[in-house]
Amino acid sequence: MVRILFLEDEPTIKEVLTEYMQLKQYDVTPTENGEEAIKILEKQDFDLAVLDIMVPGKSGLEVLSHIRSQKPDMAAIMLTAIDDEPTQVKAFNLFADDYVVKPVSPIILLKRIETILRRTKGSDKKPAKTDGLYLNEEAYQAFYDNVSLQLTLSEFLLLQTLKKEAHRVFTREQLILKIFNEDYIGNDRIIDAHVKNLRKKLPCSYIRTVIGVGYQFNEENT
Template identity: 85%
Template sequence: MVKILFLEDEPTIREVLTEYMQLKQYQVTTAEDGDAAIRLLNNQSFDLAVLDIMVPGKSGLEVLEHIRSIKPDMAAIMLTAIDDEPTQVRAFNLYADDYVVKPVSPIILLKRIETILRRTSSFHKTQTKTTGLYLNEEAYQAFYNNDSLLLTLSEYLLLQTLKKEPNRVFTREQLILKIFNEDYIGNDRIIDAHVKNLRKKLPVNYIRTVIGVGYQYTEETT
């Protein structure tokens, strides 16, 4: 059974979303503040964390930072009313798999959880030996010479979008629509943050900046 840590201090939201997650047969453990969440993480194993940011004690971002220090591969979704760009950038820099702005439909949240779990549960299933860059679309994972690049969901979708149409130049707005559909609220420079993180993880720089336009995927690496 999938185990989820749910950090949320607002009782009604916590109860409603917990009930929906349990209906999907997820085992949900709740925490009302960041300090309690960290204690749970230190003593239990979870497959995914759903984290509010503005909570008593340690913030959701601090909890995410703790997760990355003790279990780097653990999936995490930020679920928060904060929709400003700097907070979103900080969350993605800490390798959050998704950033969901409240209010959110419980069904949409469940779909996002399902997508991320499908990727993480398939993480070790790709055994085919490959050379160079390879994308496993079923697992939502990228590999280089058969080694996982450990991309977040947003980073994977960005790389997938660029790689599917090599040499095409995408604007930031087009990439946002491909990755977030119409759910994203904020500055289009979030794409720059994802590209920066991708370049750190890619052994070879496949992503070229086209000044004044956007980005493209090219095999003519630099």
């Protein structure tokens, strides 16, 4: 059974979303305090965390930082009413797998959880190809020489989009629509943050910057 840590201090939201997740047969551990969330994480293992940012005690971002330092393979979704770009960039720089702005439909949240779990739960699948860059689209995982690159969902979707149309130069606005659909609110420079993090994980220069336009997949390294 999938185990989810749910950090949310608003009683109604916590109750409703917990109930929806349990209806999907997820084992949910709800808490409303950031420090308590960290204590729970030190005692138990989870597949995914859904973290509100503004909560009593340590913030959701501090809990995310703890997860990345102690349990780097654990997935995390930030669930928050804060929709400003600096906060979103900070969350993605801490390798959040998704960022959902409240109010959120429980059904949409469940779909995002399902997508992320499909990626992380499939991360132990070995790709058929063992040399160079390989994208397992079913598992939402990228591999290089058969080793997982440990990409977040947004990073994977960015790389997948560029690689599928390697001849094309994408603008930042076009990449936002490919990755977030119409859910993202903020400056298009969020793509630059994703590219920066993605380049740190890629062993070769697979992403080319086209000055004044955007980004393109670099086929010279394939």
